Amino acid sequence: MNTQTPPIRSLAQGNRFQRAYHRWAQPYYTAMPPDLREQAEAIDRHLYSREGLFTWAGALGAIVGTGVGLRSLGMPLGVAFLLSGICWVALLFGALSAWLRPEPLLARARRPRQVMLFIALGLCGAVVGMAFGQYLKLGYLDPLTLLQRFSERIAVLAPLLLVVLAGIGLLMWGVARTRQAVLQRQRDRARLEAERDAATAQAREAELRLLQAQIHPHFIFNTLAALQHWVDRRDERAGPLLRELSGFLRRSTEMLGRAEVSLGEELTSVRHYLAIMQARWGERLRYTLELDPALDARTLPPGLLLTLVENAIEHGLAAKLDGGNLTLRTCPTANGWQVQVQDDGAGLPAGWQEGVGLANLRQRLQHRFGAAAELRLQSRPAGGCQAELLINETLA
């Protein structure tokens, strides 16, 4: 078997005949969708090249063979070859067009009136053709003989013609149906692949942005400013803050590239973050953790809870002159588990819309849990904001 594929030569680079054909076909090619165009060009490359000669010879053989066969059945020579030619050309081109563009053909087949009209038109053509033939032969028209000859011929030809036409029609319909199913499958697969690729790319991008958000320069440098001051002053708060910051950064970098972490690991990150903010803000940040240790082994995409807590602090409590309270709660639910982050800060502004950060979270949740995860964000009646993450394990 030849493992080396020869380079594909377009008809445009072929001999004069091929180039002429390509010029003629160009407008048809450009009107086709890309995948169809590729197939049409491949078929044309075959038909209008040396290897195509065998195909043509085969077609010619079929026409001659059928013609001879019909002649031997008692049909006049001209009629036999005409019929054979029409049938084979119709069959070949019909099948080809059914292969390349099944949809329009099937659409036409769904309208039987059009098919009947087509047959009627063919019969009229036959009558006119015979009348013209008689006129050429006799120099005048003899309607009576014509009608008689026509009814004789039609008795022989009509069943044959009908059978042949029905056969061609059925064949084309079959080819078109098969082809349509194949094309549909291809399209479905391509669409699914594209969707999957897009989802993966989005999730990866979301992960990266999350990491950037976590080790946000603003957060890092503000923490370093406090640290610098306490080191300069030999303040004993410097040591613990440095330890928390190291712990936080180590966790954040370890999350890089991981698809999911346990709830327990995520909560460790959150604890580091809260300890850092508490060191910086002092009395301005008051927080309560109400955690159910039984849920620690549950998994989720990294950084989700941390982002919710950061949002509560950065957007909720940072805007308040005297800070506020934050409550983080994990608890089992009837069908899974949930996390709540509550603050009594600024709340959601009027006409508030979800930003990039939250859309990012939703994407990651969707990617990991599908319909099993729900993220709700709402203003609390007493002021402030509540973020709720619900995981339904019966759907996961």
Add this chain to the structure above:
Amino acid sequence: MNILIADDEDAPREQLADALAQAWPEARIVASARHGADAWDQWLAHEPEVCFLDIRMPGLSGIEVAQRINGRTPVVFITAYGDHALAAFDAGAVDYVLKPVDPERLAQAVARVKARLQQAAAPAQADALQVLLAKLAQDLHRPPLPDVIQASVGKEVRLIRLADVVYFEADTRYTRVVYRHEGQDADALIRTPLKDLLAQLDVAQFTQVHRSVIVRSDCMASAVRDDAGNMHLRLRGREERLPVSRQFQGLFRAQ
């Protein structure tokens, strides 16, 4: 040389104070504010000659305080890396120093401020600065403004719609709210200090005319200057006159 510094976190604020003591020994920190509204109030009270403002602060941001100062005092912003506002500062319109404060960089900023104090800023430059600050202020996250304030009168808690308020006046430890209620004049005391209230009011609707007075803009009728150079504000359909302090007299100028 009197300076005001503002940062909502204690450690960076103290660090800045220490660093300034080194970089500018003859300067004296007259006010050390914990949030933007506090910084503005202290500016009105002390009229410092230079301000060092953190950008992200509750109440009013450093940008908003600078807008109110309106070029009357040089401002140096202190900011952590990552503030998107930084790009605009690189144009040289205002000076900024990054946190944690680097003594050399701070010394540079101080030298530049000293140079700027020598020569009065051209008005065109001040206008350009205001335009820049307005642009920066748009990007800041603002908590929602309330449309009702709660005041306790005896055993009753009154819900006063901001739309009914005529003016707010600082009254020792409280703030007096003067408002119209069903066609009647009424007043009540609230615990929120006036300077904190300022951050919760829409600047398009309320105008501060004194460190201790904020008036609904469309209630103002006329500003009257007396022989001693003091200014009073008359209100539409009301008897009382409200003081306009020197710092706000620029608001009232005949066109």
